[in-house]
Amino acid sequence: xxxxxxxxxxxxxxxxxxxxxxxxxxxxxxxxxxxxxxxxxxxxxxxxxxxxxxxxxxxxxxxxxxxxxxxxxxxxxxxxxxxxxxxxxxxxxxxxxxxxxxxxxxxxxxxxxxxxxxxxxxxxxxxxxxxxxxxxxxxxxxxxxxxxxxxxxxxxxxxxxxxxxxxxxxxxxxxxxxxxxxxxxxxxxxxxxxxxxxxxxxxxxxxxxxxxxxxxxxxxxxxxxxxxxxxxxxxxxxxxxxxxxxxxxxxxxxxxxxxxxxxxxxxxxxxxxxxxxxxxxxxxxxxxxxxxxxxxxxxxxxxxxxxxxxxxxxxxxxxxxxxxxxxxxxxxxxxxxxxxxxxxxxxxxxxxxxxxxxxxxxxxxxxxxxxxxxxxxxxxxxxxxxxxxxxx
Amino acid sequence: xxxxxxxxxxxxxxxxxxxxxxxxxxxxxxxxxxxxxxxxxxxxxxxxxxxxxxxxxxxxxxxxxxxxxxxxxxxxxxxxxxxxxxxxxxxxxxxxxxxxxxxxxxxxxxxxxxxxxxxxxxxxxxxxxxxxxxxxxxxxxxxxxxxxxxxxxxxxxxxxxxxxxxxxxxxxxxxxxxxxxxxxxxxxxxxxxxxxxxxxxxxxxxxxxxxxxxxxxxxxxxxxxxxxxxxxxxxxxxxxxxxxxxxxxxxxxxxxxxxxxxxxxxxxxxxxxxxxxxxxxxxxxxxxxxxxxxxxxxxxxxxxxx
Numbered sequence: 168x169x170x171x172x173x174x175x176x177x178x179x180x181x182x183x184x185x186x187x188x189x190x191x192x193x194x195x196x197x198x199x200x201x202x203x204x205x206x207x208x209x210x211x212x213x214x215x216x217x218x219x220x221x222x223x224x225x226x227x228x229x230x231x232x233x234x235x236x237x238x239x240x241x242x243x244x245x246x247x248x249x250x251x252x253x254x255x256x257x258x259x260x261x262x263x264x265x266x267x268x269x270x271x272x273x274x275x276x277x278x279x280x281x282x283x284x285x286x287x288x289x290x291x292x293x294x295x296x297x298x299x300x301x302x303x304x305x306x307x308x309x310x311x312x313x314x315x316x317x318x319x320x321x322x323x324x325x326x327x328x329x330x331x332x333x334x335x336x337x338x339x340x341x342x343x344x345x346x347x348x349x350x351x352x353x354x355x356x357x358x359x360x361x362x363x364x365x366x367x368x369x370x371x372x373x374x375x376x377x378x379x380x381x382x383x384x385x386x387x388x389x390x391x392x393x394x395x396x397x398x399x400x401x402x403x404x405x406x407x408x409x410x411x412x413x414x415x416x417x418x419x420x421x422x423x424x425x426x427x428x429x430x431x432x433x434x435x436x437x438x439x440x441x442x443x444x445x446x447x448x449x450x451x452x453x454x455x456x457x458x459x460x461x462x463x464x465x466x467x468x469x470x471x472x473x474x475x476x477x478x479x480x481x482x483x484x485x486x487x488x489x490x491x492x493x494x495x496x497x498x499x500x501x502x503x504x505x506x507x508x509x510x511x512x513x514x515x516x517x518x519x520x521x522x523x524x525x526x527x528x529x530x531x532x533x534x535x536x537x538x539x540x541x542x543x544x545x546x547x548x549x550x551x552x553x554x555x556x557x558x559x
Numbered sequence: 560x561x562x563x564x565x566x567x568x569x570x571x572x573x574x575x576x577x578x579x580x581x582x583x584x585x586x587x588x589x590x591x592x593x594x595x596x597x598x599x600x601x602x603x604x605x606x607x608x609x610x611x612x613x614x615x616x617x618x619x620x621x622x623x624x625x626x627x628x629x630x631x632x633x634x635x636x637x638x639x640x641x642x643x644x645x646x647x648x649x650x651x652x653x654x655x656x657x658x659x660x661x662x663x664x665x666x667x668x669x670x671x672x673x674x675x676x677x678x679x680x681x682x683x684x685x686x687x688x689x690x691x692x693x694x695x696x697x698x699x700x701x702x703x704x705x706x707x708x709x710x711x712x713x714x715x716x717x718x719x720x721x722x723x724x725x726x727x728x729x730x731x732x733x734x735x736x737x738x739x740x741x742x743x744x745x746x747x748x749x750x751x752x753x754x755x756x757x758x759x760x761x762x763x764x765x766x767x768x769x770x771x772x773x774x775x776x777x778x779x780x781x782x783x784x785x786x787x788x789x790x791x792x793x794x795x796x797x798x799x800x801x802x803x804x805x806x807x808x809x810x811x812x813x814x815x816x817x818x819x820x821x822x823x824x825x826x827x828x829x830x831x832x833x834x835x836x837x838x839x840x841x842x843x844x845x846x847x848x849x850x851x852x853x854x855x856x857x858x859x860x861x862x863x864x865x
C-alpha cells in the first residue's frame with residue numbers, strides 16, 4: 168500500500184511527475200494553453216537531470232505527434248501532451264499512431280475549439296478525435312491525473328494491447344488546480360511498470376516495413392483487425408486498474424458509481440464536473456430524491472456492458488455533454504449512451520444537456536436543475552439540444 | 560580518366576537495399592536515384608519516407624522493396640518522424656537500453672520537401688537532429704498525376720498549371736530549396752542527380768558521415784511527368800546539369816563548391832526540347848528561361864569561393 172504522504176500539487180504537475188516516475192525516454196511537445204504546465208515541468212526535469220529523456224521542442228503539434236511515432240516505433244517510451252487546437256492539428260497523425268499500434272501516452276488538457284477562440288476547458292477537442300483508435304480515459308481530479316497516467320503506460324505497452332492512450336484532464340479545472348494527492352515512489356512504480364519492449368521496432372538487424380499502403384481488398388480487413396484488437400483491450404484495462412489498486416489502494420473502473428443504490432434517476436458525467444455532480448447528488452439525496460451519479464472513466468473502448476448494468480434499474484438517465492454537435496443529436500456522449508442502451512429491453516429514458524462550454528462553470532444547483540428538467544424531457548423523448556447555464 | 564571509368568564501378572557495393580520488383584514507371588529516374596542512394600546508405604540506417612511516388616511503388620502490402628528498416632506515416636512529417644527516431648536512438652544509447660546507432664534518413668519528393676513538409680523539415684534542421692534528408696525532386700506532384708509544386712520550373716505544363724491560350728504553364732520560378740537548406744546553417748548541403756551516379760553516392764556518403772543535419776537534393780527525371788521517352792531519363796539529367804538548369808554543387812559548413820563546372824554551358828533549349836512539358840513554349844519564353852538560367856548560374860558561381 169501507499170506509504171507516501173499527502174502532498175499538494177497542480178494536476179499538470181502531477182501528470183508530469185507520473186511521466187518522470189515512468190522513466191519516459193522521449194517527450195516531443197509543443198506549447199498550448201492549458202497543457203503547457205505539463206511539458207514545462209518535464210523540460211525542467213530534463214534540464215535539472217531529474218529525468219533522463221530526450222525532450223524534442225518541435226515546431227507544431229503535427230510534428231509533436233509525428234516525432235512520437237518515430238520514437239515509439241524505435242522502441243522508446245514516449246509521451247506528449249496537448250489541448251484543443253493542438254489536438255486538432257494532430258488529427259491525421261493520431262490515426263497513424265493507433266494504426267501502427269504505437270503505445271504513445273498523451274495527456275490532453277481538454278479545451279474548447281475556435282471559433283471564437285477560447286483557451287478554456289470543454290470536450291470539443293476530445294469528441295473530434297473520438298474515432299482515432301486511441302484508448303481514452305478521463306480523469307476527474309489531480310489524483311487521477313497522476314494515477315491514470317501511470318496506468319496508461321502499463322496499458323499501452325502491454326504486448327496484448329499496443330495501442331496509444333490519451334489521458335484527459337479538463338483544461339484549467341484539472342490542469343491548473345492545486346489539489347491534495349498521494350504520489351508513489353520510484354520503487355513502487357518500477358514494480359508496477361515493466362520496461363517497454365517493442366516487439367518489432369525499427370532495427371537494422373531485423374528490418375521491418377512500417378506503414379505500407381493497402382488496396383481495397385485489404386484495407387477493410389486491416390481496419391477490422393485493428394477495431395477488434397482495440398475492443399479486445401477491455402479485460403487488460405480492467406486488469407491494470409486492479410493491479411494499480413493493489414499498489415495504491417485506489418480502484419478505478421470503466422464506469423464508476425456514486426450513490427447509485429436504488430436510484431430512479433442517474434446523472435452521467437465525464438471529467439472534472441463529476442465532483443460537482445456529486446454535491447448535487449448529496450443535496451438531492453438529503454431531500455429524499457433517489458438520485459445517483461455514474462461517471463464514464465473509459466471513453467474508448469466504450470464500456471457497453473458496464474453502462475448497461477449501471478443504468479438498467481433507473482427510470483431516467485441525464486447525460487451532460489461539454490460539446491455541441493451542431494444541428495445534430497443532443498451531444499456526442501448522450502448519443503452514444505442512447506445507442507448503447509437502444510437494444511436493451513429494460514432501459515431508462517435518456518435526456519441530454521449541453522453545458523460547461525469554453526470554461527463555463529456548472530454549479531451543483533444547475534445539476535439539480537438538470538435532474539428535474541431531465542425527468543420531464545426524457546419522458547417526452549428529448550430529441551432537441553437542451554443547453555444548461557447558457558443565456559439567451 | 561579511362562582507369563576511373565573501369566575501376567570506380569567495381570568499388571560500388573553490389574548489395575541493393577532497395578530491392579527490384581517495385582512498381583515505378585518504366586524509365587523512372589527517381590527509382591534509379593533511390594536505388595543508388597540506398598546502396599550508398601548501406602544497411603545500418605532507419606528510413607522515414609514521406610508519402611509520394613517512392614513510398615507508393617515500394618510498399619504495397621504485403622510486399623516491400625525495403626531491406627532496411629523503413630517507416631512511412633504521412634505526407635508532411637517525414638522529418639518530424641525522423642526527429643523522433645534520432646532522439647530515441649540517442650537516448651536509448653545514453654540510458655544503456657540499446658547499443659545500436661543506425662543513421663537516420665528522411666526522404667521525400669519535391670511536394671513533401673518544398674511544400675507541405677517544409678515546416679517540419681525546417682524545424683528538424685533548426686533543432687540540429689543528426690539525420691540525412693534526401694529530396695527526390697521530379698518537379699511536380701507526379702504521384703497524384705503531375706500537379707504543379709513550388710519545385711516545378713517556370714514554363715512547365717502540369718495538370719494544374721496547364722499551358723493554354725492565355726497561359727504558358729507554370730508562371731513562377733522554381734523555389735531555391737538548396738538555398739533554404741543553406742540558410743539553416745546546416746553542415747552539409749549538396750545537389751546531385753542519378754545521371755552522375757558516383758557523384759550522387761559520394762555525396763550521400765558525405766551526408767551520412769556528417770554530424771548533424773544534412774541535405775541532398777536529387778534531381779530525378781520523370782518520363783511520365785516531364786513527357787519524354789523512358790530511355791532518355793539519364794540523358795535528361797545530364798542535360799539539366801550541362802545546361803546549368805540544375806548545377807551540381809556542395810555547401811560544406813557554408814562554403815560553396817561546384818562539383819561539376821563547365822567552361823561553356825549548353826543552350827537550355829537542348830534540355831527543354833525533348834520534354835513534352837515545355838513543348839508549347841514560344842521562342843521568347845525559351846529565351847527568357849535561358850536568361851534566367853544564366854543569371855542563377857552566375858549567382859551561384861559568385862557564392863563559390865575561389
